[in-house]
Amino acid sequence: MHSLSARSKKFFAFLFAAIVVGALGGLVSAAFLSSLNWATTTRVNNEWLIFLLPIAGGIVGYIYYKWGNPITGGTSLVLDAIHVPGAEVPARMAPMIWAGSVTSHLVGASVGREGAVVQIIASVTDAVARARSVSSSTRRVFLVIAVAAGFGGLFGVPIAGAFFGLEIQRKTSLHKSAVLPAFVASAVAFFTVEACGVEHFATPNIENLHFGWSVLWRCLVASCVFALIAIAYIQLEHRIKNTMAQIIKFPPLRPVIGGFIILFLVLLSGTRVYLGISISLLESALTGAVGVAALACLWKLLFTAVSLGTGFVGGEVFPLFIIGALAGAQFARVTHASIPLFAALGLIAVFAAASNTPLTCIVIGIELFGWTALPAYCIVCILSYVLSGKHTIYKPSPIAKHLVV
Numbered sequence: 354m355h356s357l358s359a360r361s362k363k364f365f366a367f368l369f370a371a372i373v374v375g376a377l378g379g380l381v382s383a384a385f386l387s388s389l390n391w392a393t394t395t396r397v398n399n400e401w402l403i404f405l406l407p408i409a410g411g412i413v414g415y416i417y418y419k420w421g422n423p424i425t426g427g428t429s430l431v432l433d434a435i436h437v438p439g440a441e442v443p444a445r446m447a448p449m450i451w452a453g454s455v456t457s458h459l460v461g462a463s464v465g466r467e468g469a470v471v472q473i474i475a476s477v478t479d480a481v482a483r484a485r486s487v488s489s490s491t492r493r494v495f496l497v498i499a500v501a502a503g504f505g506g507l508f509g510v511p512i513a514g515a516f517f518g519l520e521i522q523r524k525t526s527l528h529k530s531a532v533l534p535a536f537v538a539s540a541v542a543f544f545t546v547e548a549c550g551v552e553h554f555a556t557p558n559i560e561n562l563h564f565g566w567s568v569l570w571r572c573l574v575a576s577c578v579f580a581l582i583a584i585a586y587i588q589l590e591h592r593i594k595n596t597m598a599q600i601i602k603f604p605p606l607r608p609v610i611g612g613f614i615i616l617f618l619v620l621l622s623g624t625r626v627y628l629g630i631s632i633s634l635l636e637s638a639l640t641g642a643v644g645v646a647a648l649a650c651l652w653k654l655l656f657t658a659v660s661l662g663t664g665f666v667g668g669e670v671f672p673l674f675i676i677g678a679l680a681g682a683q684f685a686r687v688t689h690a691s692i693p694l695f696a697a698l699g700l701i702a703v704f705a706a707a708s709n710t711p712l713t714c715i716v717i718g719i720e721l722f723g724w725t726a727l728p729a730y731c732i733v734c735i736l737s738y739v740l741s742g743k744h745t746i747y748k749p750s751p752i753a754k755h756l757v758v
Contacts, residue, residue: 363530364530364533366491367494367498367530367531367533367534368533368534368537370495370498370534371498371502371533371534371535371537371538371541372537372538372541374474374478374495374498374499374502374538375498375502375506375537375538375539375540375541375542375545376541376542376545377474377477377478377502378470378474378499378502378503378505378506378538378541378542378545379502379506379541379542379543379544379545379546379548379549380545380549381470381473381474381477381503381506382470382503382506382507382542382545382546382551383506383545383546383549383551385451385454385466385470385473385507386466386507386546386551387551388451388455389454389455389458389466389630392455392456392458392459393458393629393630395459396458396459396460396461396628396629400625402459402460402461403460403461403616403619403625403628404616405460406460406461406462406611406612406613406615406616407608407609407610407612407613407616408609408612409456409457409459409460409462409608409612410460410462410607410608410609410610410611410612410663410664410665411605411606411608411609411612412456413453413456413457413608413664413665413666414604414605414606414607414608414609414664415605416449416452416453417449417453417604417605417664417666418603418604418605420449450472450473450476450666451473453665453666453667454466454666454667454668456666457660457665457666457667458629458630458667460612461615461625461628461629462611462612462615462628462629462660462665462667463615463627463628463629463631463653463656463657463659463660463672464629464657464660464661464665464666464667464668464669464672465630465667465668465669465670465671465672465673466507466630466667466668466671470503470504470506470507470668471499471500471503471504471507471668472503473503474499474500474502474503475496475499475500475503477499478495478496478498478499479492479495479496479499482495494530494531494534497518497519497522497531497534497535498518498531498534498535498538499518499538500517500518500521501514501515501517501518501519501535501536501538501539501542502514502518502538502539502541502542503542504517504518504539505517505538505539505540505542505543506539506542506543506545506546507546508553508554508670508717509543509546509553509554509720510543510716510717510720510721511536511539511540511542511543511544511720512536512539512716512719512720513713513714513716513717513720514535514539514542514543515532515535515536515538515539515540516710516712516713516716517710517713518531518535518538518539519531519532519535520710520712520713521708521710521713521747554632554635556639556697556721556722557639557640557693557722558722558723558725559691559693559694559697559722559723559725559726562694562725562726562728562729564728564729568690568729569732571684571688571690571695572698572729572732572733572736573732573736574684574688575681575684575695575698575699575702575733576702576732576733576736576737576740577736577740578680578684579677579680579681579698579699579702579703579706579733579737580702580706580736580737580738580740580741581740582650582654582676582677582680582703582706583673583703583704583706583707583737583741583744584706584741584742584744585654586654586657586658586673586676586703586707586746587707587744587745587746588744589654589655589658589662590657590658590661590662590746591662592662593658593659593662593663594662594663597610597611597662597663597664604664607663607664608663608664608665610663611659611660611662611663611664611665612663614659614663615628615656615659615660618652618655618656618659622652627649627652627653627656628656630671631653631672631675634649634653634675634678634679635674635675635678635700637682638675638678638679638681638682638692638696638699638700639678639682639693639696639697639700640693641682641685641692641693641696645679645682645683647683647686649679649683650676650679650680650683653672653675653676653679654676657669657672657673657676669707669746670704670708673703673704673707673708673746674700674703674704675700676703677699677700677701677702677703677704678696678697678699678700679696679699680699680703681695681696681697681698681699681700681702682695682696682699684699694726694729697718697721697722697726698718698726698729698730698733700721701714701715701717701718701730701733701734702714702733702734702737703737704717705733705734705735705737705738706737706738706740706741706744707741707744707745707746708745708746708747709738709741709745709747710738711734711735711737711738712734714730714734715727715730715731715734715735718730718734
C-alpha cells in the first residue's frame, strides 16, 4: 500500500507539473510567436534592415562569446541535461535565446523558431526545479515535459509535441513516467496558445489518396531524395561551423562574416524570399503555386546552413520543414505527381531524417494534413530516417557522449 501511495503521489505531482509547464509553454510560445511576427513584419516594411546583418551578427556573437558559452549547445544541451547526471540548462539561456532569435529574424537571418521556444521553456523549468531542490531524476522528467510543451504549443500539434518530447530522447525507456505528462503538457500548451489568439500556420488537407504502385514507387524514390537533403544540410552546417572555428579564432567575428555572406547570397539569388522564416515559400509549395524556382530547396538550405553555421540564433525545424516541402514540390513536378501531397511528404520526411524522429513526423503529417495519406507518411518518414543513418541535428556534446546513462 505504501508503494502504491508513493507512486500515486509521484503520478499526480508529474501531472500537476505538466499542467503548469504546459501553461507556461503556451504563454511563452504565444509571446515568442508574437515577437517574431513583429520582427518579420518590421523587416519586410523596412527593407534596409537586412544591411544590418553583419552588425547584428556581431552583437549577437559578442553577447554569446561574453556570457553565453555554456548555452551554445542549444537543444542538444537540453537533451544532455535529460541524460547526463549533474548536467543543467542554465537560466540565462531563456533571455539570451529570446533576444538572439528576435534580432536574427529582424535582420533576415534564415533561422527558425521552435528550437528557441523549446530551449527557453526548458531553461525556465530547469531553473525552477533546481531552485526547489528537485531530485535529478524528477528534474529530467520535467525537461521531457518542457520539450513536449514547447514543440506542441509552437507548431499547433499537441499529439506530435508529446511524441517529440518522448522520441527525441536518446534512451526513451528511461522516462516511461513522462508519457502521460508529456501529452498533458503539450495539449495544455496548444490550448493556451489558442486562447491567447495567436494563430498557427494553416495547412491544407491532402486530397484522398488512392494508394497504388504509381504512388508507392514515387514515395520510395522521394524518400531517398529527402534523406540525402537532410544529410546535405547537416553536413553543410557542420562543415561551416568547423571551418569558421578553424579560420576565425575570435567567435564574435563569425556571424559578422556570416552576415556578409548572406547579403552576397541575396545578391546572387536575386531575391529576398529566402531570408527569415520564408512562410511564403511554404505556402507556395503546399498549394502547388507556379513561379517557385526549381532550385528553391537548395537556396533555402544554403541560406539556413550559413545563418546557423556562422552563429546566428534560431531553430532548425521550421527551415527544414520549408526545405523539405520545396524539395517535395519539385520532385512532384519532375515525376508528374500531386504537388501538395509530395510537398507535405517532404515537409515531414526531411525533418524525420534530420532529427531521427520518424514517429513524431508521422503524427505531424496526420495533425497538419489529415489521415488520408497515412500510408505515404509512414513510408517516407521511416525510410528517410533509416537511410539518413546516424546523421542528426541533435548531436550530444563530447562530454555527454561518455556520460549518457
